[in-house]
Amino acid sequence: MPRVTDEYRAARREQILQAAFRCVARSGFHGTTMADVIGESGLSAGAVYGYFRGKSELLLAIADRAIGSIDEVFDHLLADGAAPHPADVLRTALDALMSVGEEGVDLTVVTVQAWAEAVRGGEVRELLSPRVRHLREQWVEVMRRYQAAGHLGADADPEDAAKAMVGLIPGFILQRLMLGDVTADGFTRGVRTLLDS
Template identity: 45%
Template sequence: MPKVSEEHRAARREQIIDAMLRCVARDGFHKTSMAAVVAESGLSAGAVYLYFKGKSDLIRAIAELVAGQGLSVVLDRAAVDVPPPHQVLASVLERVIAIGDERGVELHRVALQVWAEAARDHEIMAIYRREGGRGLAAWATYVERAITAGHLPSDADPARTAHTLIGLIPGFMVQRLFFEDLTPASYAAGLADLMGDPDPTR
């Protein structure tokens, strides 16, 4: 049946993405070849190449996965009862960690390597610019609603503020590499402190 076929295809695609994530987290971006991904996935080379032509396709899928999950959190939190920025930040970071836990990999280790690769690979840079543009739009929408809700100054610039909030996400992931006890809650509480929120648990 078509529905079963689509479910099968989706499961295979996720299986290959998971294999890529594990390879990069364990062996590094440059040492990870498509042959390594094939071996890690447990599928045939033909099955893997049916879904992904190469590493760039896999990186695009990973970028879209992480960005898409983050976007959904931001937009969901902006939709009703708009919470303060530190709560949205904590929710996004918790979701990123959850994605890694679900897939059995420390996602920040993969992200740092792929970001570094984007500095020299124009195709990967284009992927992140596109996803970054979507993220900026989502965060700017949240900022506009947070201003209306009184969480941010009325004269705050949505685009500038969105850029700053987005920048806190890779900041957390870099620090997580060195400070393994850093949590989304404690990191977000620091933002609340900077903003003068007397009750960061709100």
């Protein structure tokens, strides 16, 4: 029997994940079954379950993909001790989040589904909470550096500011999906105006 390469396994995992993106974007997390993902992927049930044991693992993989894209933004923008403007960090993070997924699949729709499921508590919340906390810690570092550069008041708490910055991400996504008149450019321009005034 031929040996399965790491590249082959990665390609099959990605095929399943993209199928899950499409299903959740179309039917919501609750409305999506593993059978839907199996059918959408074009693979056998055994192949799909060989990579993901259930919907919770798929949700975790989706969250990792979304948050992983944002992690790269922070790693890049905070390299070499840089102190980027929080609006620039937010803009780059939003662009990264919106670029994840294949053509025709808006990962922000899937992200909202994941949040809704996490609000219900249980395993999904347990899986996603550490990732959101990590995102908030990255924002704390951005705000500490912004403060050290003299752009945030000395009496300001960078942790409180970071919580507000994290909250802007779902705020942008929900307005964009519900109203359709919000762009990353205009939104972050507004954030810059608020921070610089």
